[in-house]
Amino acid sequence: MKRLMSYLLLLLLLSGCAKETTAVPNKTEVKERIHIGFSMDTLEEERWLRDRDLFKESAERLGAKVTIMAASGDDALQIVQAEQLIQLGVDVLVVVPHNAEATAAIVAKAHDAGIKVMSYDRLIKNADLDLYVSFDNEKVGEMQAEAITKLVPKGKYVYIGGAETDNNAHLFKKGVFNVLQPLIEKGDITVVYDQWTKNWLPSNAFENMRSAIEANNREIDAVIAANDATAGSATKVLAAYGLLGEIPVAGQDAELAAVRRIVEGTQTMTVYKPINILAEAAAELAVKMARDEDVGADRKVNNGKIQVPSVLLSPIAVDQENVVETVIADGFHDYDDVFGD
Known part of the structure; x- marks a missing residue:
């Protein structure tokens, strides 16, 4: 009887081991981590x-x-x-x-x-x-120009582009001029300064904006900048010449500093991607x-x-009217960071 019980116990142990063994996946079935x-x-x-x-x-x-x-x-x-x-x-x-x-x-x-x-x-x-994933960057430029031309349908425009080596910079500019060109042809708008910003560096954008102001005896009516860092440099120059808040400025990227400038009234709009x-x-x-x-x-x-x-x-145009419903509602920026001191 003892031999029979020992035999049955051994069978149970072997059965349990077999179950554990089959639960371990074969190496060929394990997928490598991407x-x-x-x-x-x-x-x-x-x-x-x-x-x-x-x-x-x-x-x-x-x-x-x-x-x-x-x-x-x-x-x-x-x-x-x-x-x-x-x-x-x-x-x-x-x-x-x-x-x-x-x-x-x-x-x-x-x-x-x-x-x-x-x-x-x-x-x-x-x-x-193999694949390109982005926003409709030509539309970004169109949104910038549409926002500024509503405010300034006639006048002298400054365009400060991004890095010439960046294809997006060309798409932004193409979108801007899709909107501006008919107004240029009508004689309503004159682009008095148009320059790329080497390597997207804010310091280069600053020099571009300073040159634009000086070349036109401070007589400009609107600024469209290829991104918010570039727009930020433009506002610093405008501040130095006593023009901050008087001239509409467009940017894009919805950076925190830019959104704060929009709330303060020193940048007109940005494009939120x-x-x-x-x-x-x-x-x-x-x-x-x-x-x-x-x-x-x-x-x-x-x-x-x-x-x-x-x-x-699809990108989204952001100004003072929809800051809360866009970048803040999405959690892209915190309300206190935007409206705080």
Whole structure:
């Protein structure tokens, strides 16, 4: 009887072990964690810090690992960093290009390694790019010009663009002049100053604005700036010449400092591009790209070489009237940060 009981006990133990063994997945069934490389132009502006953090958080929620490198506006360094990400064996490479042309080399190197490339917010030119995810940047410029021309239908305009090497800067400007050109042809508006801002540096934008003021004997009626950092430099110059608050100024990016200027009345408007939506969409699409899934791109954008599959999101114009319902309601900025001392 004791032998029988021992035998039954042994069978039960063996049965339990078998169950535990079958619960362990086979190595071939374990999916490797998706690894996304994020090559960024810069982290020197508020918005790009937001993009970095939001993209990383969104991708990690989806189970992906993210390695981020920022080149501080150095073309050669961005290419070297992209090569490092490729060598790390990332599954997909997401790039915010500093130079739209130079970063075509990154796409070629990634493809040689069998890695797909997404262009984030800014378009990489003349490359066999796999996907472009951004906002409708031409619409951004149109929103800026529409807001300012309502206030100043006639007069002398200053346009301070972004970096000439950034394709987005060209799209912003194209949108602005889509609106201005008919008024220019009518003779209602004269663009008395039009200059790019090298490397998007606020110090260069400051010099541009100072030159515009001096060249026109302080007689200007409106300023359209390619982003909020550029607009911020413009307002500093206007303040120095005693013109702050008298001349409408448009920007874009909805940076906190710009939104505060709007509330104070020293900047007229900005264009809000909900970065959380952009970052979340890009992270989701990057994971789909890594899995060879359909990304559902419903637009095409010509980058000089191919019609790039694209996902373009809608921007939002922000002024004193809708600050609370837009950037604050979305949690992009805190009410106290905007309206506090």
